[in-house]
Amino acid sequence: MVITPVNKAGGPRTGTLDDINAKTISEILGFEPNVEDDPDKVVNSWGFEVDGIFCGIWDYKGSHKYGSFSTFGPNEVFEKLFPAHYV
Numbered sequence: 007m008v009i010t011p012v013n014k015a016g017g018p019r020t021g022t023l024d025d026i027n028a029k030t031i032s033e034i035l036g037f038e039p040n041v042e043d044d045p046d047k048v049v050n051s052w053g054f055e056v057d058g059i060f061c062g063i064w065d066y067k068g069s070h071k072y073g074s075f076s077t078f079g080p081n082e083v084f085e086k087l088f089p090a091h092y093v
Contacts, residue, residue, distance in 0.1 A: 007056050007057060007083075007086065007087070008056070008057055009035055009036060009054055009055070009056055010054060010055045010056075011035075011037050011040045011052070011053065011054050012040075012053045012054055012055055012060065013040060013041060013053060014041065014053040014060065014062070015041050015043050015051055015053060015062060015064070016051070016053065016061070016062020016063065016064055016076070016077070016078030016079070017060075017062065017078045018078065019076040019077065019078060020077060020078050020079060020080075020081070021076075021077040021078075021079075021081060021084055021092060021093065022074060022075070022076060022077065022092070022093050023063065023074070023075040023076075023077060023084070023088055023091045023092055023093075024073060024074050024091055024093055025073045025090075025091055026073055026075065026088065026091045027070070027073060028049075028050045028065075028070060028075075031050075031052065031063060031075065031088075032052075034087055034088065035052055035054060035063075035087075037052070037054075039051050039052050040052055040053060040054075041053040041062070041064075043064055047066055047067050048064050048065060048066060049065050049068075049070055050063075050064065050065050050070055050075070051063070051064040051065075052064070056079070056083045056087075059079065059080060059083065060078075060079065061077070061078060061079030061080075061083055061084075062077065062078040062079065063075050063076070063077050063078075064076055077092070
């Protein structure tokens with residue numbers, strides 16, 4: 007899997023990462039949050055492509071405090087990258 011950062015926010019939520027934090031997400035992806043998202047609602051936001059397929063991860067209204075992040079992209083990508091956390 008080739009992960010490439012892109013400066014684009016995720017689309018509509020298609021899944022959730024639970025029981026995880028921003029540091030672990032950054033370690034798995036290989037880069038820190040890279041998207042300037044809505045500052046009133048989002049603290050951490052990653053935009054990236056996996057083998058050319060656009061994906062996104064972000065927290066929403068403090069969800070990062072509870073270890074929960076929203077995702078956008080194919081289930082298969084998140085199941086491979088975050089097998090213990092993707093729901």
